[in-house]
Amino acid sequence: VNRLDSKKRTGSRRPRHLRLVFLVAPLVLLLAACSGSGPQSALEPQGPVARTINHLWLLVFSIAAGVFILVEAALIYALIRYRARKGDDREPVQVHGNPKLEIILTIIPALILASIGYPVVKGIFDVRAIASGPDVLQVHVIGHQWWWEFQYVDYVGQDGRALTTANELYIPEDTEVNLTMTSADVIHSFWVPTLAGKRDLVPGRISNITLAADDPTPPDQPHPGQCAEFCGLAHADMRFKVHVRTQADFDAWIAAQLEPATIPTQGAAAAGYETFSNTCVACHGATVAGPDGVTRLGPERQIEIGDVTFAAAYAPDLTHFGSRFTFAGSTFDNTEEHVAQWIENPSALKPMHPELNDVANGRILGMPDLGLSSDQIDSLVTLLEGWK
Ligand code: CUA
DSSP: OHHHHHHHHHTTHHHHHHHHHHHHHHHHHHHHTTSOOOSSOTTSOOSHHHHHHHHHHHHHHHHHHHHHHHHHHHHHHHHHHTOOOTTOOOOOOOOOOOHHHHHHHHHHHHHHHHHHHHHHHHHHHHHHSOOOSTTSEEEEEEEETTEEEEEEEEEEOTTSSEEEEESEEEEETTOOEEEEEEESSSOEEEEOTTTOOEEEEOTTOOEEEEEOOSSOOOTTOOEEEEEOSOOSTTGGGOEEEEEEEOHHHHHHHHHHHHSOEEOOOSHHHHHHHHHHHHTGGGTOOEEEEETTEEEEESOEEEEEETTEEEEEESSOOOTTGGGOSEETTTTEEOOHHHHHHHHHOHHHHSOOOGGGOBGGGTBOOSOOOOOOOHHHHHHHHHHHHHOO
16 A cells, blocks of 8 residues: 555656546547548538438437437446445445336437437438439449449430440539449449449449539539449549539530540541551540541440340540540549550559450450550540540
8 A cells, every 4th residue: 555655646747647648639639530521521412412311420420429428427427426435335225126217218218219210211211212204314324443434325426325424424413313323344332422322333233323413513623433342453543523514514515525526637636546446446435427427436245234234335435535634543634644654554553454354255454555656655645635
């Protein structure tokens, strides 16, 4: 006892400092969480679907926090108020059973659970409901290792195909968009935290998710999206963007994207087209217009699931490559410099497995180094960036 007492006296200063550290450190961590969220935050919903999910989270969190504070407060009060005091060795009153208290303590949690359960179950059904009707925009989504294919099935071009784009989804503001999704290879997951929850894309199956956004996005600030299911080497680089436009701007975008790309007849772009039509179209698709009319280039395969047919490309459609802000799973800004670096050695910029490609069977695991000369690359870049 003496040793303990003396230790307590002489050491009373340092433990107090330590105690301060133990108190302040968690506080600092807690406050760090208030430093504002990144662009991929589900806590800053920008559309009705994401808002429904956020409201549920807030409701459950508030009730759980309330219960936590009440229980901890009662516990701490009891610990201090009824602690054993020196010289007081009375035995506390022993009780067994208290029906009134037990009924109250059963009813209160039941009411709390019901107040959480009803809105949560209703919210799950609301969020899972497949949007339908004449005002709903229908888009097919195909997940690929490691990029996204978007097809606007209501908008068919001169080649008779649905408008197809890659990694950048355009939607009109204040409009429900029903995404009908599947995968061409392994399981992926579609996730735009600011607009909706996650939904897996499973090969051989169809899944749906509803997107809706309140306001148009500035051109350089689209909603960031991300594959949320580990799908191999470049999973982290399987990103995409959702651009929201006014109805008029969206209609103009659709009209422009439905136009075929022009086959250039002179200059670097014409040389680029030579390379393009001999090399790139082994995997990439494009709809082009020349003196002979409109031609569809590149392979595709039909994925039939129930009564839905997905026309899956092998690689991103390049018809309007120059109009995109990003490329390669929305990983890089679309600049001439980046595209040239990419064509020169794609695997140096993004981890992929092009050596495993089996083009004949539509199994593509990344763009290979095609061994093009720097002149060929430059003219190819001129061609692609000219296809706005
Ligand atoms: Cu696709 Cu992860």
